[in-house]
Each structure stands twice: as structure tokens, then as C-alpha cells.
Amino acid sequence: xxxxxxxxxxxxxxxxxxxWRAARGGGTFDSLNPARRSEVLGHFARSGELDVEDAxxxxxxxxPGWQRTPMPLRAEVIARAGRLMEERKEELARLMTREMGKxxxxxxxxxxxxxxxxxxxxxxxxxxxxxxxxxELRDKRCFTERVPIGVVGCITPWNFPMAIPCWKLMPxxxxxxxxxxxxxxxTPLVAIRLAExxxxxxxxxxxxxxxxxxxxxxxxxxxxxPRVRAISFTGSMEVGNQIAATCGKLGKRVSLELGxxxxxxxxxxxxxxLAVDGALWGGFxxxxxxxxxxxxxxxxxxxxxxxxERLLGRVARLRLGDxxxxxxxxxxxxxxxQLRRVHSYTEIGRxxxxxxxxxxxxxxxxxxxxxxxxxxxxxxxxxxxxxIAQEEIFGPTLSVLPAQDLADAVRIANGTRYGLSLSVYTxxxxxxxxxxxxxxxxxxxxxxxxxxxEIQLPFGGVKGTGNGHREAGxxxxxxxTEWKTVYIDYSGRLQRAQIDTEQG
Ligand code: NAD
Numbered sequence: 001x002x003x004x005x006x007x008x009x010x011x012x013x014x015x016x017x018x019x020w021r022a023a024r025g026g027g028t029f030d031s032l033n034p035a036r037r038s039e040v041l042g043h044f045a046r047s048g049e050l051d052v053e054d055a056x057x058x059x060x061x062x063x064p065g066w067q068r069t070p071m072p073l074r075a076e077v078i079a080r081a082g083r084l085m086e087e088r089k090e091e092l093a094r095l096m097t098r099e100m101g102k103x104x105x106x107x108x109x110x111x112x113x114x115x116x117x118x119x120x121x122x123x124x125x126x127x128x129x130x131x132x133x134x135x136e137l138r139d140k141r142c143f144t145e146r147v148p149i150g151v152v153g154c155i156t157p158w159n160f161p162m163a164i165p166c167w168k169l170m171p172x173x174x175x176x177x178x179x180x181x182x183x184x185x186x187t188p189l190v191a192i193r194l195a196e197x198x199x200x201x202x203x204x205x206x207x208x209x210x211x212x213x214x215x216x217x218x219x220x221x222x223x224x225x226p227r228v229r230a231i232s233f234t235g236s237m238e239v240g241n242q243i244a245a246t247c248g249k250l251g252k253r254v255s256l257e258l259g260x261x262x263x264x265x266x267x268x269x270x271x272x273x274l275a276v277d278g279a280l281w282g283g284f285x286x287x288x289x290x291x292x293x294x295x296x297x298x299x300x301x302x303x304x305x306x307x308x309e310r311l312l313g314r315v316a317r318l319r320l321g322d323x324x325x326x327x328x329x330x331x332x333x334x335x336x337x338q339l340r341r342v343h344s345y346t347e348i349g350r351x352x353x354x355x356x357x358x359x360x361x362x363x364x365x366x367x368x369x370x371x372x373x374x375x376x377x378x379x380x381x382x383x384x385x386x387x388i389a390q391e392e393i394f395g396p397t398l399s400v401l402p403a404q405d406l407a408d409a410v411r412i413a414n415g416t417r418y419g420l421s422l423s424v425y426t427x428x429x430x431x432x433x434x435x436x437x438x439x440x441x442x443x444x445x446x447x448x449x450x451x452x453x454e455i456q457l458p459f460g461g462v463k464g465t466g467n468g469h470r471e472a473g474x475x476x477x478x479x480x481t482e483w484k485t486v487y488i489d490y491s492g493r494l495q496r497a498q499i500d501t502e503q504g
Contacts, residue, residue, distance in 0.1 A: 009030075009040040009041060009042045009043060010042050010043070011028060011042065011043040011044075012042050012043070012044050012045065012188070012189070012192055012212070013045050014045045014047055014051055014054075014055065014209070014210055014211045014212060015192075015195045015199070015208065015209055015210040016051070016054050016055050016058050016206075016209050016211075017054075017058035017061070017062075017205050017206045017209070018058075018199070018204075018205025018206060019205075021045075021051075021054075022045055023045035023046050023047045023048065023051050023213070024047075024048070024050040024051055024054070025046065025047075025048055025050070025051075027045075027046035028043040028044055028045060028046055029043070029044055029046045029185060029212075029213070029214070030042070030043055030044070031044060031099055031185075031186065031187065031188055031189055032335075033098045033099065033101070033371070034100070034101035034186075034331075034332040034333065034334050034335060034371055034372045035098075035101055035321070035322040035323065035324075035331065035332045035370075035371040035372075035373075036322070036370045036371050037336070037370060037371060037372070038370065039098070041095075041098060041099050041189050042188075042189055044185075044188040044189075044192075044212040044213075045211070045212050045213065046212075046213050046214065046217065046218075047211040047212060047213035047217065047218040048213070048217050048218065048221070049217075049221040051211050051213070051218065052180070052211055052218060052221040052222050052225060053221075053225070055180045055209035055210075055211050055222075056151060056180055056209075056222070056225050056227050056228055057227075058178075058205070058206035058209050059151040059178035059179065059180055059206060059207070059209055059227075060150075060151055060178070060227050061206055062178050062204060062205060062206030062207045063148070063150055063151055063176075063177065063178035063207070065204065066173075066176060066177075066178055066204060066207045067147075067148050067176040067177075069176075069204075071125050071126075071129070071174070071176070072125045072126050074125060074173065074174050074176065075121065075122045075123075075124065075125020075126065075174055076122070076125070076202070077173075077198070077201050077202045077203050078118050078121045078122050078125070078170050078173065078174055078201070079118065079119070079122035080200075080201035080202060081118055081170075081197050081198050081200075081201035081203075082114075082115050082117075082118025082119055082122060084197045084200060084201060085111060085114055085115045085118065085162075085194075085197060086115050088193075088197070089108065089111050089112070089115070090108075092107075092111045092162065092190070092193060093107035093108040093110070093111050094107070094324065095189060095190060095193065096110060096111065096161055096162060096187075096190050097322075097323040097324050097331070098324070099161065099186075099187050099189050099190055100158055100159070100161050100186065100187050100190070100334065101287070101323055101331040101332040101333070101334060101371075101372075102286050102287070102289075102323055102331050103323035103328050103329070103330070103331050104323055104324055104326070106285065106286055106323075107323065110160055110161070110162050110163045111162050111163075113160070113162070113163035113166065113167075113455055114162045114163055114165075114166035114194070116454075116455045116456075117163075117166045117167055117170050117455045117472070118166065118170060120455055120456055121170040121171060121174045121476075124171075124174060124476075124477075125174055129145050129146045130143055130144040130145035130146060130483075131143065131144050135487070136497065136498075136501050137489070137491070137495045137497065137500065137501065138491060138495075138502075139489065139490050139491035139492075140487065140488065140489045140490070140491065140495065141487075141488045141490070142485070142486065142487050142488075143485075143486050144483055144484065144485050144486070145483075145484050145486065146175065146477055146481035146482070146483060146484075147176070147481060147482050147483075147484045148175050148176035148177040148480070148481060148482075149175075149177055149229045149230045149253065149480060149481065149482055150177060150178075150227075150229040150230075151177065151178050151179070151180065151227055151228050151229055152172045152177045152178070152179050152180075152228070152229065152230045152231075152232060152480060153179075153180050153182070153222040153223065153225070153228040153230070153231045153232070154168040154169060154172065154179055154180070154181045154182070154231075154232045154233075155182045155215075155219050155222065155223070155231065155232070155233045155234070155235065155243070156168065156181070156182070156183050156184055156191070156234055156235075157184050157234050157235045157236075157291075158183075158184035158185075158186035158187040158334055159286065159289045159290060159291070159334070160290075161183070161184070161187035161190035161191065162190055162194060164234050165181060165183060165191055165194055166194070167455070167459070167471050167472055167476075168181075168232045168234075168471070169181060169194075169198070169208065171476040171477055171479070171480050172232070172479075172480040173198075173203070173207065173208065175477055175480045175481045177480055178206065178207050178208070178209075179207070179208050179209070180209045180210070180211065180222055180228065181195070181208065181209070181210045181211075182210075182211055182212075182213070182218050182219045182222050183210070183212065184235075185212070185213065185214050185215070186334050186335055188212040191210060191212070192210065192212075195208060195210045215239060219239075220246075223243050223246050223247065224246055224250070226250070228252070229252065229253065230252065230253040230254065230255075230479070230480070231243060231247055231252060231253070231254045231255070232254075232255050232471075232479055232480070233254065233255065233256050233257070234256075234257040234258075234291075235257075235258070236258065236259060236392075237258040237259050237392070237418075237464055237465075240256040240257075240258040243256070244256060244467065254467065255466075255467065255469035255471075255479045256466050256467045256469070257291065257459075257460055257461070257465070257466055257469075257471060258291075258418075258461070258464065258465050258466060259291055259392040259394070259418060259420070259465065260291050260292055260293070260295075260392065260418045260419075260420030260421055260450075260461060260465055261295055261296065261389075261390065261391070261392055261416040261417075261418040262282070262292055262293060262294050262295060262296070262418075262420055262421040262422060262423075262441075262450035263294065263295070263296035263297070263298050263412075263413045263422055263423070263450070264278055264279055264282060264294050264296070264297050264298070264422075264423045264424075264425065264449060264450060265298045265403070265406070265409040265410065265413055265422070265423065265424040265425065265435065265439075266279075266297060266298065266299040266300060266303065266307055266409075266425050267300055267406055267409070267424065267425060267426035267428075267431060267435075268300040268302045268303055268405075268406075269426055269427050269428055269431070270300075270303065270425035270426055270427065271425065271427060271447070272303060272306060272307050272310055273310065274425065274447060275307065275425040276307065276310045276311050276314055278294070278423065278425065278447075278448060278449035279294060279297050279311060279398065279449065280311070280314055280315070280318070281449050281451070282294030282423070282449030282450050282451050283295065283297075283376075283396070283398040283449075284315075284318060284329070284330050284376050284396050284398075285451060286331075286451075287330055287331050287332065287333055287374075287395065287396050288393070288394065288395045288396040288397060288398075289333070289334060289338075289394050289395065290451050291420060292420055292421040292443065292450050292451045292452075292453065293394070293450065293451060294398065294423070294449050294450045294451070295392070295393060295397065295398060295399065296382075296389055296398070296399050296400075296401060296412075296413070297311075297398055297399070297400045297401070298401045298402075298403050298409045298412050298413055299400060299401070299402060299403065299409075300402075300403055300404075300405065300406070300409065301402045301403065301404060304400075304402050308357070308380060308400060311378065311400075312357060312358060312378070315358050315359075315376050315378060316358070318330050318376055320363050320368060320373050320375065320376075321367075321368070321373075322367075322371070330376060330396060332371045332372045332373050333372045333373070333374055333395055333396075334372065335372060336372055338372070338394065338395065339362060339372040339373075339374060339395075341393075341394075341395070342374050342393060342394075342395030342396070342397060343361070343362060343374065345387075345388055345391075345393045345395070345397055346359075346360045346361070346377060346397070348387050348388055349379045349382070349386070349387075349388040349397075349399070352383075352386045352387065352388065353381070354379040354380070354381055354382045354383075354386060354388060354399065355379065355380050355381040356377070356378075356379055357378040357379065357380050357400075358375075358376065358377065358378050359374070359375035359376050359377030359378065359396070359397075360375065360377050361374075361375055362374055362375075363375050374395060374396055375396075376396045376398075377396060377397040377398070378397075378398045378399075378400065379397070379398070379399045379400065380399075380400040381400075381402075382399040382400060382401045383401070384401060384412045384415050386399075389401060389416075390416050390417075392418070406424075406426075406431055406434070406435060409424075410424075410435055410438045410439060413439060414438070414439065414440045417463060417464040418461065418463060418464050418465050419440050419441045419442060419461045419462035419463035419464070419465050420441060420442055420443060420450075420460075420461035420465040420466075421441055421442070421443040421444075421445070421450035421451070421461070422439040422440075422441040422443075422444055422445075422450065423444065423445035423446070423448060423449055423450045424436070424439070424444075424445075424446055424447075425446075425447055426446075426447075432446045432447075440462060440463065441461060441462060442458075442459070442460045442461035442462050442465065442466070442470070443459065443460075443461070453472070455472045455473070456472070456473055457472065457473040458470035458471070458472060458473040458474065458475040459471045459472045459473065
């Protein structure tokens with residue numbers, strides 16, 4: 001996988017009807033290494049409405065043939081893609097670290113999530129797709145089956161550049177849909193590598209199309225296109241709500257996976273060292289740029305001092321740097337705009353009189369100045385209503401909030417508009433289950449941080465985090481299929497349901 005030609009970054013096109021094509025308008029944009037902004041990974045097609053039109057037309061043309069391909073054969077393509085990803089795992093992970101910044105061990109995990117999804121979906125290709133249900137009438141057979149929706153648009157964020165596209169593409173394709181993918185503008189190259197793999201694995205032309213570009217220019221026309229029957233979106237609440245409004249007007253199906261304001265509750269009887277491990281991994285893993293990242297630590301006041309002291313001791317040892325360096329614990333923030341946003345929340349926290357314990361500044365010492373680095377930041381004395389305790393920061397910033405007891409902690413944890421992932425640390429099983437019953441989130445962890453989803457379980461949130469859909473797991477197809485109910489009357493006479501039913 002060479003990303004350069006004669007030492008220069010390459011120019012990449014869109015995948016439309018099996019061909020790689022430049023944007024119709026001829027424009028490009030660059031993808032930069034967030035650890036070293038001077039490193040350009042490539043130039044990418046800056047697509048607009050015309051490119052989206054081409055991609056959707058290709059998908060519309062290819063979809064019926066793909067739907068008629070037996071599901072186990074569609075699954076074979078996904079299985080081959082998984083094997084190719086496995087062979088290329090290290091190259092893909094290294095590329096991801098350069099394009100997105102997460103440390104290499106995490107980038108390997110991101111690719112592994114895609115491989116896991118391929119294996120899971122490959123197996124699903126031979127599983128039942130409906131139910132046989134008894135009829136109230138004689139000589140009548142009733143069954144249900146899942147059928148594809150048609151053409152699906154997938155719009156993805158940059159923080160899991162391989163895993164999230166795989167979560168969407170693999171079930172959508174296996175279900176018999178054709179797809180147009182619009183990946184995030186910060187990570188187009190990883191998405192292009194995935195599209196190449198799916199093509200190499202045997203996906204017919206036009207079944208998967210990829211258009212790169214900016215949200216307003218390439219994403220919005222995809223959402224609005226009348227031939228796109230469903231949109232699967234993962235990203236910010238702001239954009240998600242706009243997309244939902246457009247889809248609502250057009251009567252189009254939409255599934256939303258939006259942000260989080262995830263919290264760890266540390267009970268009075270928690271194993272504090274374990275809770276600190278969880279807080280560090282949940283808060284600073286992926287530089288806090290996970291939708292499930294821990295951003296609030298709600299700590300029983302009886303153990304607050306002890307917990308904070310242990311936490312600070314460990315934060316001081318975290319090493320910031322390029323994710324390709326094995327010594328690095330925390331990589332860069334995705335781009336300069338996000339770096340400014342993270343820092344603006346430090347100012348917001350200060351102005352609200354939260355107490356800054358550590359960090360709170362851009363890391364620009366030496367080589368760090370070449371990238372978008374921010375020192376891991378912890379505020380304490382944070383009150384639940386403060387903006388830093390309510391709004392998604394999406395960076396390496398943790399807020400510590402004291403709680404009077406477990407009930408108070410659960411109330412604080414539930415007190416945001418989000419509902420993605422919440423966690424509780426306690427050694428007492430009764431208290432753990434009491435909290436599980438009351439935490440308002442799509443995902444709840446006990447004695448583990450708010451991150452760590454596995455692909456064979458449903459993933460998604462409640463309240464403002466989503467609109468009721470779940471990705472992955474047994475629910476993966478709900479997003480990408482319609483139900484068809486089939487009645488077959490082989491009695492040879494008119495039988496009226498509810499009327500001609502025989503008694504006794
Ligand atoms: P974003 O909303 O800015 O962008 C997401 C995608 O939407 C990108 O591909 C972007 O180009 C596109 N987009 C932007 N404006 C658009 C428009 N008007 N119409 C159509 N498409 C448009 O989000 P981001 O900055 O890439 O990602 C970070 C956000 O994603 C965070 O809020 C995070 O919590 C969320 N996220 C959620 C989950 C989840 O599953 N809940 C997972 C990962 C990230």
C-alpha cells in the first residue's frame with residue numbers, strides 16, 4: 001500500500017460503479033497527520049452534488065443484482081474481506097495512526113473490530129432471516145422475512161475510521177443493499193483502503209460506492225437524495241439532528257449514533273486502584289475522542305481525596321506523543337479546530353470556578369508543537385450543571401464531581417441530555433445491580449470503564465444520543481432491512497381472516 005508517488009502524496013478519487021474517479025468539479029482536499037501537520041497523507045476528491053448523483057445512480061443500478069445473489073454468497077465476500085483485513089492488519093493500523101493519530105495498539109484494535117465484524121457477518125449469512133408463524137386458517141402458511149431497503153447512505157466520523165464503516169457497511173451489504181459511503185474528511189484514506197479491500201474481495205461494481213468530501217458538500221446531498229432510502233449516521237448531535245430533520249421531511253429512514261457525556265460512578269466501597277485504571281483508560285484512551293469516552297468521574301465523597309491522589313499520580317506518568325512510538329500513551333487530537341475547542345472548554349471550566357488539577361494547556365514543547373497535542377486535563381470541584389459536566393468535549397478532559405452516596409451519584413450520572421455509556425465501580429453485587437437498574441444509558445458497565453464495546457452485542461444510546469436504533473450484535477440488521485410478511489393460501493377457496501375461523 002504505497003501512499004506516495006515519486007515522494008509526493010498521491011491523489012485519490014471516488015469509487016463509483018467500480019471505477020476510481022476524480023470529483024466532477026476537479027477539487028481536492030488534504031488529509032494530514034495530526035501528530036505532524038506537515039505530513040500530507042494524500043489529496044482527496046472534494047465531491048459535490050454531481051458526484052453524489054453518480055454514486056447513487058451506480059448503486060441504484062447495481063442493487064437488484066446484488067439482492068438476487070444468495071445471502072451465503074454475499075457473506076463469502078464479507079468473509080474474504082475479513083481475511084484480507086487480517087493479512088493487512090499491521091499496515092492498516094499504521095496508516096490509521098498516521099491519519100487519525102490514535103496510538104498503534106488502539107489502531108490495531110480498531111482494525112480488529114472490523115475483522116471481528118466481518119467474521120460475525122460472514123456467519124450471519126447462513127442464519128435464519130425470518131420466522132414461520134401459525135395461521136388461524138387451514139391450509140395457509142405464514143412467514144416473515146427480512147428484505148433489503150435498497151440504497152443506503154452511510155456517513156461516518158473520523159474517530160473509528162475502520163470499525164465504524166465496517167459496523168455499517170458489512171450488515172448493510174450482507175442484507176442485500178447497495179451503499180454509498182461518505183467517510184469523515186479527516187480520515188478518507190483508511191476508508192479508501194477498506195473500499196479497496198471489499199472490491200478485491202469480490203463485491204460487484206456499484207454495490208459499494210464511496211464519495212469523499214466535506215459534510216455540507218458531499219454528506220448533505222446524500223441525505224437529501226430521493227433514491228437513497230435510508231441514512232445511517234454516526235457523528236455529532238448537531239449534525240445528526242439536522243440530518244434527522246431532513247430525513248423526517250422526506251419520509252426517509254434514519255438511524256443516529258450521536259455523542260455521549262459518559263460517566264464512571266466510583267462507589268464508597270470501590271476498588272480504587274481498579275477505578276483509577278478505568279478512569280485513565282476511559283478518559284485518555286484515544287485521547288478522549290471516543291463517543292463512549294469517560295468524561296465525568298462521579299466519586300463518593302468519602303473516598304474522593306484518596307481517589308484523586310491516586311489518579312493524579314498516574315496522570316503525571318502519561319506520555320504524550322506520536323502514536324507510532326511504542327512509548328506513547330496518549331496521541332494527538334484530530335485537528336487544529338478540535339484542539340481549539342478542547343482548550344475553549346478549559347477556559348469554560350475555569351470561568352465556572354471548577355478547580356484545574358492538572359493539564360489545561362496545549363502541548364507545544366519540542367516536537368509536540370508540530371502536531372495537535374493537549375495535556376491530559378482534570379478538573380475537580382465540578383458541579384453537575386457546569387458546561388464542562390454537560391457538554392461533550394471530545395478530548396482529553398476529565399471532570400471530577402463529588403457525590404453524597406450511590407443514589408446521588410446515579411442521579412448526577414443521569415443528569416445530562418446524553419445516554420450512551422455509564423459505569424459503576426463497587427465490590428457489592430447488590431449495589432451494582434441497583435445502579436444498573438437505574439442508570440439511563442444504552443450501555444452500562446460494572447467495574448470497567450465506559451469504553452470497551454464488543455461487536456457481537458448491540459451498540460447505541462438512549463435520550464439525545466440516538467433515535468432508538470442499535471448497531472452491531474443481533475440488532476445489526478434492524479437498521480438495514482425491512483420486514484416482509486408473506487401469507488400463502490393453498491386451500492383453493494376464499495378464506496377470510498377473523499371471519500371464517502372455525503371454533504372448537
Ligand atoms: P461530525 O458530526 O462533524 O461529522 C460526522 C460526519 O458527518 C462526517 O463524515 C461529516 O463530513 C458529516 N457531516 C457533517 N455535516 C454534515 C451535513 N450537514 N450533512 C451530512 N453529513 C454531514 O462528527 P465528527 O466530528 O466527525 O465526529 C465526532 C462526533 O461523533 C462526536 O460527537 C462523537 O460523540 C460522535 N460519535 C458518536 C458515536 C456513536 O456511536 N454514538 C461514535 C463515534 C463518534
